[in-house]
Amino acid sequence: MSDVDWPAGFDRTDPEQRDTNEQYRVSLHEAVDDLAAELDLLDVDDWRLETPMRHQSRNLNYPYANQSEPDDSSVVLRWSMDGEQFAVACDAYSRVRDNVRTVGLYVREKRKMEARPVTTGESEFANARLPSGEAEAIVTNRSAHEVLGVDRDATPAEIRRAFRERVKEAHPDHGGSEAELQNVREAREVLLDGE
Template identity: 50%
Template sequence: MSRLDWPAGFKRTPESERERNRSFEATLGATTKELATEMGRMNADEWRGEISNAHTKSNGLPLHNANPDDPGFVLRWTADSEQFAVACDASPRLRDNVRYVLKWVHETRMRSQRPVQTGDSEFAAARLPPGDDGDVVAGTATSQPAHEVLGVAPDAPETVVESAARARKAETHPDNGGDREEFQRVVEAEEVMLDD
Protein backbone atom coordinates (compact mmCIF):
# COMPACT_ATOMS: atom_id res chain seq x y z
CA MET A 1 0.00 0.00 0.00
CA SER A 2 1.38 3.41 -0.88
CA ARG A 3 0.91 6.46 1.31
CA LEU A 4 -0.99 9.57 0.22
CA ASP A 5 1.34 12.58 -0.07
CA TRP A 6 -0.85 14.99 1.91
CA PRO A 7 0.27 18.63 1.55
CA ALA A 8 2.27 19.93 4.52
CA GLY A 9 0.22 22.24 6.69
CA PHE A 10 -3.13 20.81 5.51
CA LYS A 11 -5.08 19.32 8.42
CA ARG A 12 -6.38 15.75 8.12
CA THR A 13 -9.94 14.86 9.06
CA PRO A 14 -9.96 12.23 11.81
CA GLU A 15 -11.44 8.98 10.50
CA SER A 16 -14.20 9.09 13.14
CA GLU A 17 -15.35 12.51 11.86
CA ARG A 18 -15.61 11.64 8.16
CA GLU A 19 -19.19 11.80 6.92
CA ARG A 20 -20.74 10.28 3.82
CA ASN A 21 -22.26 12.73 1.39
CA ARG A 22 -25.64 11.48 0.29
CA SER A 23 -26.27 14.26 -2.24
CA PHE A 24 -23.57 13.24 -4.73
CA GLU A 25 -24.99 10.80 -7.26
CA ALA A 26 -22.17 10.75 -9.82
CA THR A 27 -19.86 7.76 -10.02
CA LEU A 28 -16.13 8.01 -9.40
CA GLY A 29 -15.51 7.56 -13.13
CA ALA A 30 -17.88 10.39 -14.08
CA THR A 31 -16.40 12.63 -11.38
CA THR A 32 -12.82 12.12 -12.54
CA LYS A 33 -13.86 12.79 -16.14
CA GLU A 34 -15.48 16.09 -15.05
CA LEU A 35 -12.39 17.01 -13.04
CA ALA A 36 -10.11 16.39 -16.03
CA THR A 37 -12.38 18.63 -18.15
CA GLU A 38 -12.34 21.31 -15.45
CA MET A 39 -8.54 21.27 -15.24
CA GLY A 40 -8.38 21.63 -19.04
CA ARG A 41 -10.53 24.75 -18.77
CA MET A 42 -8.16 26.25 -16.18
CA ASN A 43 -5.21 26.23 -18.57
CA ALA A 44 -2.92 24.87 -15.85
CA ASP A 45 0.66 24.29 -17.02
CA GLU A 46 0.46 20.79 -15.54
CA TRP A 47 -1.72 19.03 -13.00
CA ARG A 48 -1.99 15.72 -11.19
CA GLY A 49 -4.39 13.95 -8.84
CA GLU A 50 -3.13 11.78 -6.00
CA ILE A 51 -4.62 8.93 -3.99
CA SER A 52 -2.97 6.49 -1.60
CA ASN A 53 -2.59 3.55 -3.98
CA ALA A 54 -1.56 2.80 -7.53
CA HIS A 55 -5.08 2.39 -8.99
CA THR A 56 -4.74 5.57 -11.02
CA LYS A 57 -4.72 6.82 -14.58
CA SER A 58 -1.63 8.49 -16.06
CA ASN A 59 -2.77 11.88 -14.71
CA GLY A 60 -3.02 10.47 -11.18
CA LEU A 61 -6.80 10.49 -11.12
CA PRO A 62 -8.25 7.34 -9.58
CA LEU A 63 -9.59 4.55 -11.75
CA HIS A 64 -13.35 3.98 -11.57
CA ASN A 65 -12.82 1.00 -9.25
CA ALA A 66 -10.15 2.51 -6.94
CA ASN A 67 -10.86 1.78 -3.29
CA PRO A 68 -7.81 2.80 -1.22
CA ASP A 69 -7.64 2.38 2.55
CA ASP A 70 -7.11 6.15 2.84
CA PRO A 71 -10.02 7.89 1.05
CA GLY A 72 -8.20 11.24 0.87
CA PHE A 73 -7.64 12.98 -2.47
CA VAL A 74 -5.10 15.66 -3.38
CA LEU A 75 -5.11 17.73 -6.58
CA ARG A 76 -1.91 19.60 -7.44
CA TRP A 77 -1.28 21.95 -10.36
CA THR A 78 1.15 24.55 -11.63
CA ALA A 79 0.11 27.80 -13.30
CA ASP A 80 2.39 30.71 -14.17
CA SER A 81 5.28 29.04 -12.28
CA GLU A 82 3.26 28.88 -9.04
CA GLN A 83 2.24 25.63 -7.38
CA PHE A 84 -1.25 24.97 -6.02
CA ALA A 85 -2.90 22.15 -4.12
CA VAL A 86 -6.34 21.36 -2.77
CA ALA A 87 -7.13 18.28 -0.74
CA CYS A 88 -10.14 16.62 0.84
CA ASP A 89 -10.65 13.69 3.18
CA ALA A 90 -13.95 14.77 4.79
CA SER A 91 -15.78 11.66 3.57
CA PRO A 92 -14.97 7.98 4.14
CA ARG A 93 -15.55 7.51 0.38
CA LEU A 94 -12.93 8.47 -2.19
CA ARG A 95 -15.62 9.36 -4.73
CA ASP A 96 -17.08 12.02 -2.43
CA ASN A 97 -13.68 13.54 -1.65
CA VAL A 98 -12.83 13.79 -5.37
CA ARG A 99 -16.27 15.34 -5.96
CA TYR A 100 -15.72 17.94 -3.21
CA VAL A 101 -12.43 18.93 -4.87
CA LEU A 102 -14.12 19.09 -8.28
CA LYS A 103 -16.89 21.33 -6.91
CA TRP A 104 -14.36 23.66 -5.24
CA VAL A 105 -12.23 23.97 -8.39
CA HIS A 106 -15.30 24.56 -10.58
CA GLU A 107 -16.83 27.18 -8.27
CA THR A 108 -13.50 28.96 -7.84
CA ARG A 109 -12.83 28.96 -11.59
CA MET A 110 -16.31 30.36 -12.22
CA ARG A 111 -15.66 33.20 -9.74
CA SER A 112 -12.54 34.10 -11.71
CA GLN A 113 -14.74 34.77 -14.75
CA ARG A 114 -16.82 37.42 -12.98
CA PRO A 115 -16.00 41.08 -13.75
CA VAL A 116 -15.04 41.68 -10.13
CA GLN A 117 -11.64 43.01 -9.02
CA THR A 118 -9.99 41.24 -6.09
CA GLY A 119 -6.66 41.71 -4.36
CA ASP A 120 -5.37 38.35 -5.57
CA SER A 121 -6.24 35.36 -7.69
CA GLU A 122 -9.36 33.43 -6.72
CA PHE A 123 -7.05 30.43 -6.39
CA ALA A 124 -4.74 32.23 -3.93
CA ALA A 125 -6.07 30.06 -1.08
CA ALA A 126 -4.68 26.99 -2.86
CA ARG A 127 -1.24 28.48 -3.59
CA LEU A 128 1.59 26.52 -1.99
CA PRO A 129 4.64 28.20 -0.46
CA PRO A 130 7.55 28.74 -2.87
CA GLY A 131 9.71 25.69 -3.36
CA ASP A 132 6.99 23.22 -2.44
CA ASP A 133 7.42 20.03 -4.38
CA GLY A 134 4.89 18.12 -2.34
CA ASP A 135 7.07 17.90 0.77
CA VAL A 136 7.36 21.35 2.31
CA VAL A 137 10.00 21.62 5.05
CA ALA A 138 10.56 17.89 5.12
CA GLY A 139 14.10 17.81 3.88
CA THR A 140 14.29 18.60 0.18
CA ALA A 141 17.46 20.06 -1.28
CA THR A 142 15.94 23.54 -1.23
CA SER A 143 14.48 23.43 2.28
CA GLN A 144 15.63 22.53 5.75
CA PRO A 145 14.37 19.43 7.50
CA ALA A 146 11.64 20.23 10.04
CA HIS A 147 13.82 19.38 13.05
CA GLU A 148 16.50 21.83 11.86
CA VAL A 149 13.95 24.62 11.42
CA LEU A 150 12.95 24.12 15.06
CA GLY A 151 16.48 23.44 16.32
CA VAL A 152 15.65 20.06 17.88
CA ALA A 153 16.75 16.47 17.40
CA PRO A 154 14.98 14.50 14.63
CA ASP A 155 13.45 12.21 17.28
CA ALA A 156 12.66 14.92 19.85
CA PRO A 157 9.66 14.23 22.10
CA GLU A 158 6.41 16.13 21.50
CA THR A 159 6.92 18.38 24.51
CA VAL A 160 10.35 19.46 23.26
CA VAL A 161 9.00 20.09 19.74
CA GLU A 162 6.11 22.15 21.11
CA SER A 163 8.39 24.20 23.37
CA ALA A 164 10.92 24.87 20.60
CA ALA A 165 8.14 25.77 18.15
CA ARG A 166 6.56 28.17 20.65
CA ALA A 167 9.91 29.95 21.14
CA ARG A 168 10.66 30.09 17.38
CA LYS A 169 7.15 31.38 16.61
CA ALA A 170 7.57 34.15 19.19
CA GLU A 171 10.86 35.31 17.62
CA THR A 172 9.72 35.01 13.97
CA HIS A 173 6.15 36.33 14.34
CA PRO A 174 5.50 39.22 11.91
CA ASP A 175 3.84 41.26 14.70
CA ASN A 176 7.17 41.16 16.55
CA GLY A 177 9.17 42.29 13.50
CA GLY A 178 9.80 38.77 12.24
CA ASP A 179 9.60 37.45 8.71
CA ARG A 180 6.20 36.07 7.62
CA GLU A 181 7.75 33.30 5.49
CA GLU A 182 10.08 32.17 8.29
CA PHE A 183 7.15 32.16 10.72
CA GLN A 184 5.17 29.95 8.29
CA ARG A 185 8.16 27.59 7.97
CA VAL A 186 8.21 27.22 11.77
CA VAL A 187 4.45 26.50 11.87
CA GLU A 188 4.79 23.89 9.11
CA ALA A 189 7.87 22.33 10.71
CA GLU A 190 5.98 21.91 13.98
CA GLU A 191 3.07 20.26 12.16
CA VAL A 192 5.42 17.92 10.27
CA MET A 193 7.17 16.84 13.46
CA LEU A 194 3.97 16.37 15.46
CA ASP A 195 2.36 14.38 12.62
CA ASP A 196 5.24 11.88 12.46
Protein backbone atom coordinates in the same frame (compact mmCIF):
# COMPACT_ATOMS: atom_id res chain seq x y z
CA MET B 1 -2.42 1.05 -2.17
CA SER B 2 -0.20 4.08 -1.92
CA ASP B 3 0.04 6.84 0.61
CA VAL B 4 -1.14 10.32 -0.29
CA ASP B 5 1.42 13.10 0.07
CA TRP B 6 -0.74 15.43 2.18
CA PRO B 7 0.41 19.07 1.84
CA ALA B 8 2.24 20.50 4.86
CA GLY B 9 0.05 22.75 6.97
CA PHE B 10 -3.26 21.44 5.59
CA ASP B 11 -5.70 20.33 8.29
CA ARG B 12 -6.76 16.68 8.36
CA THR B 13 -10.15 15.22 9.17
CA ASP B 14 -10.13 12.60 11.91
CA PRO B 15 -11.09 9.31 10.20
CA GLU B 16 -13.81 8.82 12.82
CA GLN B 17 -15.34 12.17 11.77
CA ARG B 18 -15.51 11.48 8.02
CA ASP B 19 -19.02 11.70 6.62
CA THR B 20 -20.78 9.25 4.37
CA ASN B 21 -21.96 11.36 1.47
CA GLU B 22 -25.05 10.27 -0.43
CA GLN B 23 -25.37 13.58 -2.28
CA TYR B 24 -23.15 12.86 -5.30
CA ARG B 25 -24.51 10.64 -8.05
CA VAL B 26 -21.35 10.12 -10.09
CA SER B 27 -18.85 7.32 -10.40
CA LEU B 28 -15.21 7.82 -9.44
CA HIS B 29 -14.29 7.90 -13.14
CA GLU B 30 -16.93 10.57 -13.81
CA ALA B 31 -15.70 12.61 -10.85
CA VAL B 32 -12.15 12.56 -12.26
CA ASP B 33 -13.46 13.35 -15.78
CA ASP B 34 -15.33 16.38 -14.41
CA LEU B 35 -12.23 17.51 -12.50
CA ALA B 36 -10.08 17.15 -15.65
CA ALA B 37 -12.60 19.22 -17.64
CA GLU B 38 -12.50 21.99 -15.04
CA LEU B 39 -8.71 22.04 -15.07
CA ASP B 40 -8.75 22.22 -18.88
CA LEU B 41 -11.08 25.22 -18.68
CA LEU B 42 -8.74 26.77 -16.11
CA ASP B 43 -5.87 26.22 -18.58
CA VAL B 44 -3.47 24.80 -16.00
CA ASP B 45 0.04 23.88 -17.11
CA ASP B 46 -0.05 20.42 -15.54
CA TRP B 47 -1.90 18.59 -12.77
CA ARG B 48 -1.71 15.47 -10.67
CA LEU B 49 -4.43 13.76 -8.62
CA GLU B 50 -3.28 11.66 -5.68
CA THR B 51 -5.45 9.09 -3.95
CA PRO B 52 -4.52 6.06 -1.82
CA MET B 53 -5.82 3.81 -4.61
CA ARG B 54 -3.73 2.27 -7.40
CA HIS B 55 -3.78 4.51 -10.48
CA GLN B 56 -3.73 3.52 -14.12
CA SER B 57 -0.28 3.40 -15.71
CA ARG B 58 -1.53 4.98 -18.93
CA ASN B 59 -3.49 7.76 -17.27
CA LEU B 60 -1.93 8.48 -13.91
CA ASN B 61 -4.76 10.71 -12.67
CA TYR B 62 -7.33 7.91 -12.86
CA PRO B 63 -7.60 5.18 -10.22
CA TYR B 64 -8.27 1.68 -11.53
CA ALA B 65 -11.94 0.74 -11.46
CA ASN B 66 -13.41 -1.87 -9.12
CA GLN B 67 -11.00 -1.38 -6.23
CA SER B 68 -12.24 -1.72 -2.70
CA GLU B 69 -12.53 1.52 -0.78
CA PRO B 70 -9.27 2.22 1.09
CA ASP B 71 -9.17 2.95 4.82
CA ASP B 72 -7.81 6.41 4.02
CA SER B 73 -10.02 8.18 1.47
CA SER B 74 -7.82 11.29 1.19
CA VAL B 75 -7.46 13.12 -2.10
CA VAL B 76 -4.85 15.73 -3.03
CA LEU B 77 -4.88 17.73 -6.26
CA ARG B 78 -1.70 19.57 -7.27
CA TRP B 79 -1.34 21.74 -10.33
CA SER B 80 0.86 24.42 -11.83
CA MET B 81 -0.45 27.55 -13.47
CA ASP B 82 1.43 30.59 -14.71
CA GLY B 83 4.63 29.35 -13.09
CA GLU B 84 3.11 28.87 -9.63
CA GLN B 85 2.27 25.66 -7.78
CA PHE B 86 -1.14 25.02 -6.18
CA ALA B 87 -2.71 22.28 -4.09
CA VAL B 88 -6.12 21.51 -2.63
CA ALA B 89 -7.01 18.47 -0.57
CA CYS B 90 -10.09 16.81 0.85
CA ASP B 91 -10.55 13.97 3.32
CA ALA B 92 -13.94 14.96 4.71
CA TYR B 93 -15.77 11.96 3.25
CA SER B 94 -15.37 8.23 3.71
CA ARG B 95 -15.15 7.48 -0.04
CA VAL B 96 -12.45 8.62 -2.46
CA ARG B 97 -15.10 9.37 -5.08
CA ASP B 98 -16.80 11.90 -2.83
CA ASN B 99 -13.53 13.63 -1.98
CA VAL B 100 -12.56 13.83 -5.68
CA ARG B 101 -16.00 15.23 -6.50
CA THR B 102 -15.70 17.82 -3.73
CA VAL B 103 -12.30 18.94 -5.01
CA GLY B 104 -13.70 19.18 -8.54
CA LEU B 105 -16.64 21.30 -7.39
CA TYR B 106 -14.26 23.54 -5.44
CA VAL B 107 -12.13 24.10 -8.54
CA ARG B 108 -15.27 24.80 -10.62
CA GLU B 109 -16.54 27.39 -8.14
CA LYS B 110 -13.16 29.11 -7.88
CA ARG B 111 -12.75 29.11 -11.68
CA LYS B 112 -16.16 30.74 -12.08
CA MET B 113 -15.33 33.33 -9.43
CA GLU B 114 -12.00 34.04 -11.13
CA ALA B 115 -13.87 34.74 -14.40
CA ARG B 116 -16.16 37.37 -12.83
CA PRO B 117 -15.28 40.98 -13.70
CA VAL B 118 -14.75 41.84 -10.04
CA THR B 119 -11.42 43.20 -8.89
CA THR B 120 -9.95 41.68 -5.75
CA GLY B 121 -6.52 41.82 -4.15
CA GLU B 122 -5.49 38.39 -5.40
CA SER B 123 -6.52 35.48 -7.53
CA GLU B 124 -9.38 33.34 -6.25
CA PHE B 125 -6.83 30.53 -6.12
CA ALA B 126 -4.44 32.47 -3.85
CA ASN B 127 -5.41 30.32 -0.87
CA ALA B 128 -4.41 27.20 -2.81
CA ARG B 129 -0.98 28.55 -3.79
CA LEU B 130 1.84 26.54 -2.26
CA PRO B 131 4.63 28.46 -0.56
CA SER B 132 7.86 28.54 -2.53
CA GLY B 133 10.31 25.91 -1.40
CA GLU B 134 7.57 23.45 -0.44
CA ALA B 135 6.11 23.07 -3.90
CA GLU B 136 7.09 20.02 -5.87
CA ALA B 137 7.62 21.14 -9.44
CA ILE B 138 5.18 19.49 -11.78
CA VAL B 139 6.32 20.88 -15.08
CA THR B 140 9.51 19.79 -16.72
CA ASN B 141 12.78 21.66 -16.26
CA ARG B 142 14.23 20.22 -19.48
CA SER B 143 14.99 22.45 -22.45
CA ALA B 144 12.80 22.29 -25.54
CA HIS B 145 15.66 20.55 -27.39
CA GLU B 146 15.85 17.86 -24.69
CA VAL B 147 12.08 17.34 -24.70
CA LEU B 148 12.08 16.69 -28.46
CA GLY B 149 15.45 14.92 -28.47
CA VAL B 150 17.05 17.17 -31.11
CA ASP B 151 20.38 18.96 -31.32
CA ARG B 152 20.55 22.69 -30.69
CA ASP B 153 21.30 23.25 -34.38
CA ALA B 154 18.41 21.07 -35.64
CA THR B 155 16.64 22.28 -38.76
CA PRO B 156 12.90 23.06 -38.74
CA ALA B 157 12.31 19.85 -40.71
CA GLU B 158 14.20 17.80 -38.10
CA ILE B 159 12.25 19.49 -35.32
CA ARG B 160 8.92 18.73 -37.00
CA ARG B 161 9.95 15.09 -37.57
CA ALA B 162 11.07 14.71 -33.93
CA PHE B 163 7.83 16.35 -32.77
CA ARG B 164 5.72 13.83 -34.71
CA GLU B 165 7.63 10.93 -33.14
CA ARG B 166 7.52 12.35 -29.60
CA VAL B 167 3.77 13.08 -29.84
CA LYS B 168 3.15 9.40 -30.53
CA GLU B 169 5.18 8.40 -27.45
CA ALA B 170 3.80 11.12 -25.18
CA HIS B 171 0.12 10.64 -26.03
CA PRO B 172 -1.93 9.15 -23.14
CA ASP B 173 -3.37 6.52 -25.51
CA HIS B 174 0.15 5.20 -26.06
CA GLY B 175 1.44 5.14 -22.47
CA GLY B 176 2.24 8.84 -22.07
CA SER B 177 0.35 11.47 -20.13
CA GLU B 178 -1.43 14.75 -20.80
CA ALA B 179 1.41 16.56 -19.02
CA GLU B 180 4.06 14.90 -21.18
CA LEU B 181 2.05 15.63 -24.32
CA GLN B 182 1.70 19.28 -23.33
CA ASN B 183 5.47 19.52 -22.75
CA VAL B 184 6.10 18.15 -26.25
CA ARG B 185 3.68 20.64 -27.81
CA GLU B 186 5.24 23.54 -25.93
CA ALA B 187 8.74 22.45 -26.97
CA ARG B 188 7.68 22.50 -30.63
CA GLU B 189 6.21 25.98 -30.23
CA VAL B 190 9.40 27.26 -28.63
CA LEU B 191 11.67 25.79 -31.29
CA LEU B 192 9.48 26.72 -34.25
CA ASP B 193 8.46 30.13 -32.93
CA GLY B 194 6.57 32.00 -35.62
CA GLU B 195 6.26 29.08 -38.07
